[in-house]
Amino acid sequence: MRLSVRVLGPLEVRRGDRVLTARELGGPKQRQILEILLLQLGTPVSKGRLVELLWGDRPPAAALQNLESYVSVLRRGLQPGAGRKGPLQTANGGYVMDAAAVDLDLRRFELAVERAGHRRPHEAYALWCEALERASAPLLENELRCEWAELQREVHAARVLETRVSAAECALELRLHAEAVRHARAALVEDVLQERAWTALVLGLEGSGRPVEGLQAYEQCRQALDHELGCAPSAALQGAYARMLRTTAATGNELGQALTALLVLHGQLGDPDWMPGTRDPLARQEAASVLQAFLGRSLSAAA
DSSP, rough: OOEEEOOOOSEEEEEEEEOHHHHHHHSSSHHHHHHHHHHTTTTTTHHHHHHHHTTTOOOTTTHHHHHHHHHHHHHHHHHTGGGGGGGGEEEEEEEEEGGGGEEEHHHHHHHHHHHHHTHHHHHHHHHHHHHHHTTOOOBBTHHHHHHHHHHHHHHHHHHHHHHHHHHHHHHHHHHHHHHHHHHHHHHHHOTTTTTHHHHHHHHHHHHHHOOHHHHHHHHHHHHHHHHHHHHOOOOHHHHHHHHHHHHHHHHHHHHHHHHHHHHHHTTOOTTTTSSSTTTOOOOOHHHHHHHHHHHHHHHHHHH
16 A cells, blocks of 8 residues: 655654554664655665664674564554565665655655756746745654764755745746745745845845845845855845945935935945936035934934
8 A cells, every 4th residue: 555654844654544653663763764765765775774874883783683673563564464565675685665655745845846947937936835835844853863864854954945045036037026035034044145045035125125124134145244254245136235225315215315425425326327317416525414414313313
């Protein structure tokens, strides 16, 4: 009978309509064997490799016999009455979970990601979102924190991060700016140095008509990159920053006037046609006065 298995989040194995109990899956070693084989779905894993993963470089003298005993117990729980003809099979001096007999959520995630990479933006975005919905929980969330499992979690987390960034970029391409912002923020929670995510966030905020938030995001990006990597934001980010400065300055409100003054003082408004429909830029002396007054009011309010 076909198994339905979830490894994203707590391990769950269904046979038909019934969820297998912890007793049926066996103790910690049996569960680890099952998890290792599931993460290598359709690919045989040798007995020697299983022994290495289960016990490291200090296996017990009877490790091979113990392994075979664990697999026997696991088979009885997974496929009662089927012996070696069920999903857990012996192959090439090791064991394999038959991909045709197991519906694995991790595999569905991987297929959605793979398909998204070859589709046009509208179809791709739906697939990116489907993949992220499936990967909403960590890999093997409640299982042992052993070395092989931690490595697999790191690999999977990196792929989820890449998927979030791809979803943000695709949303941006489709002009779904709010969605781009949402995916980008989620990616930056996982990796604050992911510059593609910062780019999607800043451009998404710009496209949403939220230049002040975009300026704040740019500054956060600049500080993170400078502090951790000693580098500046990309040309695309710097271009968005300049555009949002000008957009905010053109509003004519108090913040806009202060930004206009800053742009003048930094030589960014030398062209009288810098923003069609606005008045001519301030003279440098006037700009200094405007900025000084703004800072004075801001400091008084903060006191």
